[in-house]
Amino acid sequence: MNSAETFITDAPITPQEQVAQPAQGQSLRGSVEQAMENYFQHLDGQSVSNVYDMVLAEVEAPLLEVVLKYTRHNQTRAAQVLGLNRGTLRKKLKQYGLL
Template sequence: MSRPSLHDCVRSVVEEYLDDLHDEAPLALHERVLAEAERALLQTVMQRAEGRRVVAAAWLGINRNTLTKKLQRYGLDN
């Protein structure tokens, strides 16, 4: 049995979120999805990298200083 792609996982979660809203219109959905996805990504990668920013930055393909700024933005810079 093959695993679902990341695209399929994201699509499924967005569909579920929209279903949960019922008839309520989503506000700033693009911005919110990107921010929530980035926050979850940072949390997960930092946990898997055991807090090592150099390792996490390499996994993410970003500069360590950029990672630090993103962690600060989301209040994850413990």
């Protein structure tokens, strides 16, 4: 077992722990790691580039959608939750066709 693995306990969960350990018991980091390993295993010899941009686009759009839903589409609150400037949030929402 490595130090990145997490355990589910009966102790109250802080908001930071909720992000680090989703209800399924696997950390967000672990989920990303598993998805990336799966991606590379299934390339079947194909060359790949721009993985960083691809991953950001795949993660950012659903992140914005979920946070907007959580904040009932209050963009000011969503920007606060995300730690972004409201203008930056609006730019990203337009980029992904979410406005």
